Amino acid sequence: MQKNRSEKYNKILDSAGAVFAEFGFYKATISQIAAKAGVADGTLYLYFKNKDDILYQFINFKSQNVFEKMNAAVETGRNAESKLRNLIRCHLQEFQNDRNMAIIFQSEVRYLRDIEFQIKDISKMYLDLLSDIIEQGQVEGYMRQDLFVGLVKRFILGAVEGVIGTWVSADARYDLVAMADPLVDLYLVGVRGE
Amino acid sequence: MQKNRSEKYNKILDSAGAVFAEFGFYKATISQIAAKAGVADGTLYLYFKNKDDILYQFINFKSQNVFEKMNAAVETGRNAESKLRNLIRCHLQEFQNDRNMAIIFQSEVRYLRDIEFQIKDISKMYLDLLSDIIEQGQVEGYMRQDLFVGLVKRFILGAVEGVIGTWVSADARYDLVAMADPLVDLYLVGVRGE
DNA sequence: TTAAACAATGAATTATTATTCATTTGAGTG
DNA sequence: CACTCAAATGAATAATAATTCATTGTTTAA
Numbered sequence: 184m185q186k187n188r189s190e191k192y193n194k195i196l197d198s199a200g201a202v203f204a205e206f207g208f209y210k211a212t213i214s215q216i217a218a219k220a221g222v223a224d225g226t227l228y229l230y231f232k233n234k235d236d237i238l239y240q241f242i243n244f245k246s247q248n249v250f251e252k253m254n255a256a257v258e259t260g261r262n263a264e265s266k267l268r269n270l271i272r273c274h275l276q277e278f279q280n281d282r283n284m285a286i287i288f289q290s291e292v293r294y295l296r297d298i299e300f301q302i303k304d305i306s307k308m309y310l311d312l313l314s315d316i317i318e319q320g321q322v323e324g325y326m327r328q329d330l331f332v333g334l335v336k337r338f339i340l341g342a343v344e345g346v347i348g349t350w351v352s353a354d355a356r357y358d359l360v361a362m363a364d365p366l367v368d369l370y371l372v373g374v375r376g377e
Numbered sequence: 378m379q380k381n382r383s384e385k386y387n388k389i390l391d392s393a394g395a396v397f398a399e400f401g402f403y404k405a406t407i408s409q410i411a412a413k414a415g416v417a418d419g420t421l422y423l424y425f426k427n428k429d430d431i432l433y434q435f436i437n438f439k440s441q442n443v444f445e446k447m448n449a450a451v452e453t454g455r456n457a458e459s460k461l462r463n464l465i466r467c468h469l470q471e472f473q474n475d476r477n478m479a480i481i482f483q484s485e486v487r488y489l490r491d492i493e494f495q496i497k498d499i500s501k502m503y504l505d506l507l508s509d510i511i512e513q514g515q516v517e518g519y520m521r522q523d524l525f526v527g528l529v530k531r532f533i534l535g536a537v538e539g540v541i542g543t544w545v546s547a548d549a550r551y552d553l554v555a556m557a558d559p560l561v562d563l564y565l566v567g568v569r570g571e
Numbered sequence: 572t573t574a575a576a577c578a579a580t581g582a583a584t585t586a587t588t589a590t591t592c593a594t595t596t597g598a599g600t601g
Numbered sequence: 602c603a604c605t606c607a608a609a610t611g612a613a614t615a616a617t618a619a620t621t622c623a624t625t626g627t628t629t630a631a
Contacts, residue, residue: 191578209403209452213619232616234619317568331559334540341539342532344583349531354430365525369532373567374511374520385608407589419591419608428589 192230195220196244199237206281208238208291216348238291249277250308257312263320267370270312271343272363278347279359289348310336339370387425389414389519390438393431398477402432402485432485439478443471444502451506459516461564465537466557472541473553483542503531533564 198219202211213234217224231237256273260266278285313336320326346366350359392413396405407428411418425431450467454460472479507530514520540560544553 186631212617225581226579228620229578245390264515322566330568334559335568337539337543338536338560339544341537342535345531345535345538346528348535356390362528365528366532369529369567371567371569373563373565374524374529375565406587418589419611420609422590423608 186303189230191220191222193224195222195227195230196241197225197239200241200283203238203241231269238287241287242292244319245281245288249274249284252277253309253312257316262324263316263325264367264371266319267339268317268367270316271344271367272360274343275347275359275363279350279355282351282355285347285351289344289351309340313339342366342370382450383424385414385416389421389424390431390435394435394477394481397432397435397485398480435481435509436486439475439482443468443478444469447506449505456518457510458561458565459518460513462557462561464510465533465561466554468537469541469553469557473544473549475544476545476549478546479541479545483488483516483538483545500534503534507533534565536560 194215199211199216202219204214205211206215213224213227216237217227220227227237231240241260253270253273257266260269265363278288284290317326317330317335321328321330343366346362347359350357350362389410393405396409396413399405399411407418407421409420410431414421422430425434442565447464447467449458450463454463472482508526511520511524511526511529511544515524537560540556541553544551544556
């Protein structure tokens with residue numbers, strides 16, 4: 184099994200993403216992935232330990248990439264509000280750009296509880312980003328002092344995921360990123376408004 | 378295969394719930410479920426068409442029950458705000474009462490996309506409930522007129538699910554229902570506050 | 572040119588489990 | 602007590618698919 188990212192490694196990972204997204208991890212077969220990647224079944228085992236490992240690498244690779252972008256997006260915000268807006272916009276943008284990833288993150292990440300994954304909490308970094316933003320918002324006097332930060336984080340992440348889930352089930356027929364600002368407005372002022 | 382709900386049927390469904398929750402649908406085996414129910418493997422097939430059918434019946438049965446309770450909870454609310462509070466409290470209460478159900482709804486419902494399920498959208502009724510509440514809130518002048526109802530529904534449901542998911546991964550170590558009011562406050566006035 | 576060394580192949584192996592069904596059990600009945 | 606009939610059993614079957622590995626193809630470098 185090779186460690187470095189060869190062209191074939193990427194091809195297989197890509198194909199696996201498509202097949203996992205279409206059939207789900209369990210119904211997806213090694214043969215399907217191999218066929219889509221244009222290689223023999225056995226070849227997958229030169230690049231990956233086993234089927235689980237393919238999913239693991241996929242998620243690992245994608246999260247790495249997305250988290251980098253999210254971090255960068257947050258950095259460019261001056262205050263808590265713009266950081267939050269940038270984060271949510273980036274989140275929606277990245278998932279819109281890669282629907283296979285969106286589907287797999289929505290439906291297969293829960294499977295991880297079965298494997299002893301190094302990724303103890305996929306969303307940990309995300310939640311930490313949110314913590315920082317909320318705390319900054321409080322310091323700025325822009326956000327309420329009495330917020331239960333642990334709850335707020337889940338509230339925010341849950342809602343974005345819900346919105347992405349809907350978009351996925353709707354066959355990605357509308358512009359997901361357009362939801363970013365209305366969504367953030369809901370976070371900020373709620374449904375009751377001023 | 379029998380249609381009526383015998384004692385054994387319920388016993389099997391219960392055991393299946395426990396096994397699915399612990400191992401996930403795919404890793405769960407018929408033998409495990411049968412053993413837990415104290416019957417022979419073959420017996421399951423007297424009550425259920427196949428393994429898929431067990432999951433299907435489980436989800437069907439549980440949603441039926443929960444939705445009835447949710448409807449009742451909403452009914453008792455006088456205005457939009459109290460209806461929303463009652464709904465969310467009921468939601469959290471029911472999932473707290475039945476952790477296996479919570480786990481399965483969180484992680485396996487996505488699997489349904491693979492089967493041609495009659496339950497086209499498990500959350501449809503829930504979302505309709507929310508629509509009514511929001512519209513009533515607007516009529517009452519209690520909620521903003523410019524809300525994008527489709528988004529608000531997802532926003533609310535997504536956030537509750539996120540909160541439940543966290544509770545599940547935290548091994549149900551705290552009181553989930555206590556999250557209801559703080560959560561509804563977030564829906565109503567957001568993180569920015571007055 | 573040749574022979575390591577490496578990469579890829581895909582048929583065969585192996586393991587796992589859902590499902591079946593011939594047989595047994597046991598309750599109810601005349 | 603026999604006799605039915607429904608219910609339950611669990612060993613045997615069958616199908617699926619992950620994984621292996623002996624073989625084949627392809628570079629590389631001396």
